[in-house]
Amino acid sequence: IDSNEGFPFHLQPSSLRAFGNELALLTNAENTGTELSVVDSITNALTILDLAPGPGSGASFGSTIAAMDGFILFLRGDANNGLHLYRSDGTLAGTTLVMDMGTGVQFSQLSQNIVVTRVGARAIFQSENAQNGPQLWGSDGTAAGTVPLIGTPNGPSGFYVQPLIGVVGTHAYYGV
Numbered sequence: 541i542d543s544n545e546g547f548p549f550h551l552q553p554s555s556l557r558a559f560g561n562e563l564a565l566l567t568n569a570e571n572t573g574t575e576l577s578v579v580d581s582i583t584n585a586l587t588i589l590d591l592a593p594g595p596g597s598g599a600s601f602g603s604t605i606a607a608m609d610g611f612i613l614f615l616r617g618d619a620n621n622g623l624h625l626y627r628s629d630g631t632l633a634g635t636t637l638v639m640d641m642g643t644g645v646q647f648s649q650l651s652q653n654i655v656v657t658r659v660g661a662r663a664i665f666q667s668e669n670a671q672n673g674p675q676l677w678g679s680d681g682t683a684a685g686t687v688p689l690i691g692t693p694n695g696p697s698g699f700y701v702q703p704l705i706g707v708v709g710t711h712a713y714y715g716v
Contacts, residue, residue, distance in 0.1 A: 552565065552566040552567070552568065552574075552603050552604075553565075554603065554604055554653065555603055555604050555605050555614075557604075557605055557606075557607040557612070558607060559578065559607045559612060559630060560630070561580065561581050561582060562578040562579060562580055562581060562630055563578065563579040563581060564576065564577070564578050564605060564607060564612050564630065565577055565578075565579070565605075566603055566604075566605060566614065567588055574603070574614075574616045575588050575589055576589045576605070576612060576614055576626070576628050576635060577589060578630045587630075589628065589630075589631070589632045589635050603615070603653055603654040603655065604653070604654075604655045604656055604657065605656055606656040606657060606658040606663035606665075607658065608658060608661070608663065608681060609661070610629065611627050611628060611629050611634075611681055612627070612628045612629075612630065613625060613626070613627055613638070613656050613663045613679060613681055614626055614628070614656055615641075615654045615656055615665060615667070617641075617654065620643070621640075621643060622640065622641050622642050622643040622644060622667075622668075622669055623641040623654070623667045623668070624637055624639070624640050624641060625637070625638040625639045625641060625665075625667075625679060625686060626638060627681050638679065638681065638682065638683055638686060639679075639683050639686045641667040641668075641669055641677075642667075642669030642670065642671060642672075643669060643670055644668065644669045644670025644671070655705060657705045657707060657712065658707070659678075659707050659710065659711070659712040660709075660710035661680065662678045662679060662680050662685075663678070663679050663681075664676060664677065664678050664679075664689070664705065664712055664714075665677055665679075666692060672688065672691070673691060674691070674692045675688040675689070675690065675691050675692060676688070676689045676690050676691075676692055676714060677689060692714075
């Protein structure tokens with residue numbers, strides 16, 4: 541991934557996930573923000589799924605993705621437009637917006653790791669908007685199946701705190 545592909549971090553190593561015969565990861569480009577990329581394990585060819593710049597363009601160095609059965613879920617976001625949940629089959633044409641999580645996300649959340657964790661057949665993540673504050677969400681990769689699970693408290697003086705999520709079997713444990 542060449543040095544023009546992103547600033548300040550060109551790839552996010554915490555996001556590396558096996559996905560079929562590919563390795564999926566998040567890369568970061570200066571003009572388009574966070575992009576999902578895949579490396580073919582047979583040819584070693586890198587494909588950067590160059591999403592258009594605009595709403596939901598940033599993610600931090602420690603962000604992760606959830607490799608599900610046949611698709612990938614990941615978040616992109618910015619302080620003005622909030623977080624956006626995306627689904628991808630590993631191709632640009634197959635990368636679509638699942639849900640706009642709403643505006644009002646704190647900038648401090650975007651500077652933290654934006655973590656999406658697989659738990660059984662669903663993915664969980666924390667998101668925030670002005671109407672509901674920070675919440676733990678679950679998603680099956682569809683808009684109808686993306687639902688809030690429980691409210692999560694802010695840290696001192698309203699500062700965002702990323703939950704710690706651990707997975708054992710089909711159960712997730714989290715703490716804030």
